[in-house]
Amino acid sequence: MSKTLLSIGNLKVYYYTNRGVVRAVDNVSLTVSSREMVGLVGESGSGKSTLGYAIVRLLPPQGRIVGGKIVLDGKNLLELSEAEIRKVRGKEVGMVFQDPLTSLDPLQKVGDQLIETILEHLNVSKKEAYKMAAEALMEVGLPPDRLNSYPHQLSGGQRQRVMIALATALKPKLIIADEPTTALDVIVQDRIMDLLVSLKEELKTSIILITHDISLAAERADKIAVMYAGHLYEYAPSDEIVSKPLHPYTQGLIQSIPDVFVRKEIKEIKGNPPDLANPPSGCRFHPRCPYAIEKCAKEEPPIVNVGKERYVKCWLYT
Template sequence: MVSFELLIMYLSINRGELLGLVGESGSGKSSLGLSIVRLIPPPGRIVDGEITFRGMNLLKLPEKELRNIRGKHIGMIFQDPLTSLDPLRKIGDQLVETIIVHTRVNEEEAKEIALRALERVGIAPDRFDDYPHQLSGGMRQRVMIAMATMLNPDLLIADEPTTALDVIVQSRIMDLLSDLKKSMKMAILLITHDLALVIERSDRVAVMYAGELCEVGPSEVISQEPLHPYTQLLLESIPDIEKPRTKLVYIPGNPPDMRNPPTGCRFWPRCPKVMDVCKRISPRSLELDDRFVRCHLYNGGLECGK
């Protein structure tokens, strides 16, 4: 059995706020999103902690109650839209069924809500009776976005919602999310590897490396003055077309195997600022003004664990 640990320092999302969660592929972003709604596939499991939503600890909630929260109060856009839709059923029927399960409306009203939700993401009404395979990948992605947002949840977990889309549709979807955030006061967790998108569109950024959050703070502050060496390197590796031609910066090495991560700071084998203490002791998370950072550079090299 594989066991793993997801070390998350305190992370919160407020109503009407968009929090971008970024990190390299395999850093555990989707696992964090799935943990919130307790959908971590076995043998993964949540060993400790608290997930508070509307004053309830979701980790203690009976499965039946949680099922009512998922889809209604917490909308989810999963990373792979094809596996999230039933290939044997028309998309319209899938939307209508979800609405009826969670609300008291009749079929006709549910159809109206579903059509409005499809329209919001740019899917024409004549696609209502299509099967998922009749739609392009980007259209399926948009159907998933319509499904996740049509009941105006308090929290939306959007895992790579625009990755399969061209830049124009991507921008339209991001405008939709911004609009939902403002008009419905929706809290949005945007999971993506696209740091440039997050800096541009989110209120706060959480940077993840090898199953741990290393820095969390307002997007503007983090983009102007990143503290964690990993965040610094991620930002440096974003190409800037306005700057003179320079060699593209990349982060040498690969993320560790999370079943057997390095001792101490998990980033030390790739960190240009590594110190002796980093190899032995895991840095604890420090609160500095309006952000959190987890790096020995800000502990004054003190040997304090998490």
């Protein structure tokens, strides 16, 4: 068994808004092993990005971590000072954001952004940093002369590669990729995912792949964590999630994947996710669940272990 790299325990992340307290991540526990890719899936607003950014404590001002622990390689990230967590970002945990145009500086050449990141974290000369930046670009399949390009001079796929180069330049232990391919066409998406998988093998990193696309996660990730309305509802190896989804919500997500080769009836999950400032009582999925019983509206089910590396939060299995 591979060793645990990241362990999240009973994490609570709330947003304090004028509409009230939005409980975006509520009591979520999750572990990620070294060299493992975990797909974090769920509908829009389920708390995936909030969980991802909370790991490196990059939350907007209204967002606050109100409970739990986040342990990376034996170190509780929630106990670090602001200066210490800044060192963790980039060096130990790399981030790939959904939209490279908003996260790359439009006025700075790609190379300068890479070199700056390297110099910020490593005690190397400018010349060495330049060499490392060129290598990081080659690693993601871009010619080193792209160091001189500005972000707007690159295609969407190339920009995403630059983001990945930035995230991997310091060889972090963990990469958090938030919808890294959502804005790209399927061919470029495939190449970027190939790249992430090969970097995982080469750099021996772990990856948290945040995506609303459960079929992408099923294809690429080792495990899948299913979030709904701020709760973690199922966590299991990808092949088992696909062949035998346990939670009714996961079953709904799997049934809503269109299949190009087999003509099948696509069943959408009826209804909409709840407002997290005022979530339903009991199981937050119960208003949409075809199997809900009386208890589901009253009591929140615990997440329980139902097999090797399989966890589910549902009264049907408790």
